[in-house]
Amino acid sequence: MSIHINAPAGAIAESILLPGDPLRAKFIAENWLEEPVQFNAVRNMFGYTGRHKGARVSVMGTGMGMPSHSIYVNELLRDYGVKRLARVGTCGSLNAGIKLRDLVLAQSACTDSNVNRIRFRGMDYAPCAAFSLLERAHRSAVDRGLPVHVGPVLSSDSFYAEDPEQWKLWARFGVLGVEMEAAELYTLAAKFGAQAIAILTVSDSLVTGEATSAAERETTFRAMMDVALDTVL
Numbered sequence: 001m002s003i004h005i006n007a008p009a010g011a012i013a014e015s016i017l018l019p020g021d022p023l024r025a026k027f028i029a030e031n032w033l034e035e036p037v038q039f040n041a042v043r044n045m046f047g048y049t050g051r052h053k054g055a056r057v058s059v060m061g062t063g064m065g066m067p068s069h070s071i072y073v074n075e076l077l078r079d080y081g082v083k084r085l086a087r088v089g090t091c092g093s094l095n096a097g098i099k100l101r102d103l104v105l106a107q108s109a110c111t112d113s114n115v116n117r118i119r120f121r122g123m124d125y126a127p128c129a130a131f132s133l134l135e136r137a138h139r140s141a142v143d144r145g146l147p148v149h150v151g152p153v154l155s156s157d158s159f160y161a162e163d164p165e166q167w168k169l170w171a172r173f174g175v176l177g178v179e180m181e182a183a184e185l186y187t188l189a190a191k192f193g194a195q196a197i198a199i200l201t202v203s204d205s206l207v208t209g210e211a212t213s214a215a216e217r218e219t220t221f222r223a224m225m226d227v228a229l230d231t232v233l
């Protein structure tokens with residue numbers, strides 16, 4: 001038991017998939033896991049453990065943004081001994097060459113959050129994906145014939161930015177997409193000696209203003225799930 005996860009010790013697998021939306025976690029459990037057992041319902045942040053192709057795996061929602069994500073990831077690492085974490089989510093494209101529904105593997109995560117500035121007393125930490133997971137995810141995506149990009153993302157604290165042009169500065173420095181969790185995930189995984197990766201599908205483009213439909217998101221979500229399971233198992 002931890003403050004936000006009321007699961008007994010041993011109820012959570014060493015490999016876990018982390019969507020933002022708890023109903024996505026339920027959908028993943030129902031469609032990709034054999035014999036899923038629910039381990040959390042505190043705040044309706046559903047979590048499940050089951051098997052995929054014989055290997056034990058968990059899935060849990062973390063909510064949106066780094067403060068919420070951090071609470072769950074801290075407890076998963078510190079209290080449940082989770083070792084491999086794959087965020088499965090969406091990002092906004094910051095690059096004309098990165099199209100709706102493409103996959104983005106976040107090699108590193110810049111941030112406009114102050115969380116690491118506070119943690120590292122004003123100095124800058126460079127949150128990075130685990131190379132082993134990055135390599136596996138990339139190979140899986142290529143083998144599956146999926147359009148995939150590897151590079152830095154921006155983990156932002158604001159979905160609705162005050163300055164609608166701010167993303168262009170990050171884009172000029174090679175940042176591929178914007179999302180809201182990877183920097184904290186990577187930092188915490190490093191702290192606890194675990195491995196993490198953020199596997200993202202492009203849901204919208206800040207370059208063109210286009211966005212995917214719900215039906216399109218469903219199809220690309222399935223492809224991302226296949227890559228994520230190849231990666232953590």
Ligand code: HPA
Pocket residue numbers: 090091092156158159178179180203204
């Ligand atoms: N901003 C932040 N997070 C996101 C976005 C975005 O435009 N799209 C998908 N996740």
